[in-house]
Amino acid sequence: MPIIDHLQVLKGLTVQEAMRRQVIRLDQNAFLDQAIRAMTKFKVNALLVMGQDQAALGVVSKTDLMTAYYGGLPLQTPLESIMVGPPLFCQPQDSLDVALDQMREFRVHRLYVRGGENEAVIGVLAFPDIVGMLYRFCYRCDRSLLQRRERQDDLNWDESFLVREVMTPEVTVFSETDSLFDVMGGLAEFKFGAVPLADSSGQPTGVVSKSDLVMAYLHGLDPETEAKLVMSSPVVVCDQEELLLTVIKRLIFADLHRIFVYKDRPQDLVGVLSLSDAARFRSGSCRACLVSRIKI
Amino acid sequence: MGEFAKDVMEPRFLTVTPEQTITAAVQVFRQAAEATGERVFGLMVTDHQGKLVGMLSMYDIFLLIRPKHIHIWGEMSDLELSGIIDAACHQAGKMLVGDIMTTDLITITPDTHLLHVLDIMIKKHVRRIPVIDAGQVVGIVYISRVFNSLLEKLTGAAAACR
Numbered sequence: 001m002p003i004i005d006h007l008q009v010l011k012g013l014t015v016q017e018a019m020r021r022q023v024i025r026l027d028q029n030a031f032l033d034q035a036i037r038a039m040t041k042f043k044v045n046a047l048l049v050m051g052q053d054q055a056a057l058g059v060v061s062k063t064d065l066m067t068a069y070y071g072g073l074p075l076q077t078p079l080e081s082i083m084v085g086p087p088l089f090c091q092p093q094d095s096l097d098v099a100l101d102q103m104r105e106f107r108v109h110r111l112y113v114r115g116g117e118n119e120a121v122i123g124v125l126a127f128p129d130i131v132g133m134l135y136r137f138c139y140r141c142d143r144s145l146l147q148r149r150e151r152q153d154d155l156n157w158d159e160s161f162l163v164r165e166v167m168t169p170e171v172t173v174f175s176e177t178d179s180l181f182d183v184m185g186g187l188a189e190f191k192f193g194a195v196p197l198a199d200s201s202g203q204p205t206g207v208v209s210k211s212d213l214v215m216a217y218l219h220g221l222d223p224e225t226e227a228k229l230v231m232s233s234p235v236v237v238c239d240q241e242e243l244l245l246t247v248i249k250r251l252i253f254a255d256l257h258r259i260f261v262y263k264d265r266p267q268d269l270v271g272v273l274s275l276s277d278a279a280r281f282r283s284g285s286c287r288a289c290l291v292s293r294i295k296i
Numbered sequence: 297m298g299e300f301a302k303d304v305m306e307p308r309f310l311t312v313t314p315e316q317t318i319t320a321a322v323q324v325f326r327q328a329a330e331a332t333g334e335r336v337f338g339l340m341v342t343d344h345q346g347k348l349v350g351m352l353s354m355y356d357i358f359l360l361i362r363p364k365h366i367h368i369w370g371e372m373s374d375l376e377l378s379g380i381i382d383a384a385c386h387q388a389g390k391m392l393v394g395d396i397m398t399t400d401l402i403t404i405t406p407d408t409h410l411l412h413v414l415d416i417m418i419k420k421h422v423r424r425i426p427v428i429d430a431g432q433v434v435g436i437v438y439i440s441r442v443f444n445s446l447l448e449k450l451t452g453a454a455a456a457c458r
Contacts, residue, residue, distance in 0.1 A: 041356055255364050
């Protein structure tokens, strides 16, 4: 990530300023279990699949691995059998604007960056990295709402935002006795990254994410297994009236991407807050710059 | 000092299993260092039959501890970060060795020539290589042992030139 040492708005930013140079890649003949280990270790949601001649052939994501689990593929299946290819590419000098348009058009969360004389893959542009970088720029920009609020109202801005202003007000709860099959079906249908589980009394007891499901796959669990056996527990929740800053801190400390939000009582989940939500809201506070027009 | 892997390999080694937690594996790192009197930054992972199934390195554990979202919060000076390392270590410690071990293995035999060992270490960017004989792990060659062995030979060659 570049060092943010200036206060200009984001217009004119290029891919190379936002891309990540570490690209996790595996050979097309590597097996699915190797991909799960690599994604777990490097904490990424997808990796690049390479051919024998070092050409980038495709991409395998956690969603693809979850689908392989759902379909009963053995872990010793080569990646080339489930990869989606060819990958989508951009150039380091492309504007971030153009790259984001490309991501929206093809409904992908990442582009691989090719450059140099031989057009080798030199980086990856993933949406979470863009969000993080935008946040960093906006955090320092004196045109942002954050700065203006501080000056005009003489308030500490981090006390001004509440979770309910930023969260996605939609959540689907599964039963903890539902099978992994059921949960995988739900995640695919609603395009969620994770769902909360509840016991028979409706009390939220845990969360199952795509990461939990691919780990279940790696550990050889039958997909008919009850979801509660793989869930992360307890459900990390917050009150919708809590300060955004407090909740972001909790997400960071737990190394989580999202937290479920309740109203009045912890069992009454009303939404979900992800770091992307938080970054989008806070980055998007300034209407003068490109940030505010980015859709996640 | 001879010229083969068997001459530089460390025959005393401890291993971990894929089912052990990272917390348990870290204890083995310490025990291995005490047993050999050298710093140990990588362990072999064996199954219950003693067959080599993976490698676990210090770098693997670093990757696991590194917070996923660090790129977002790196400049958030308004966040109180005390306790972040403890939290990251607590999370990482619960994972299993088999969840993050490297399974793309490079091995040698006791009779692999030292220059061949050197070549593998350079080309594959590895600092330790398990030594396998008849399907069983018999030792491990550390890059420091290779270097020390070559130092002796280089010193000897220099003395002969004088």
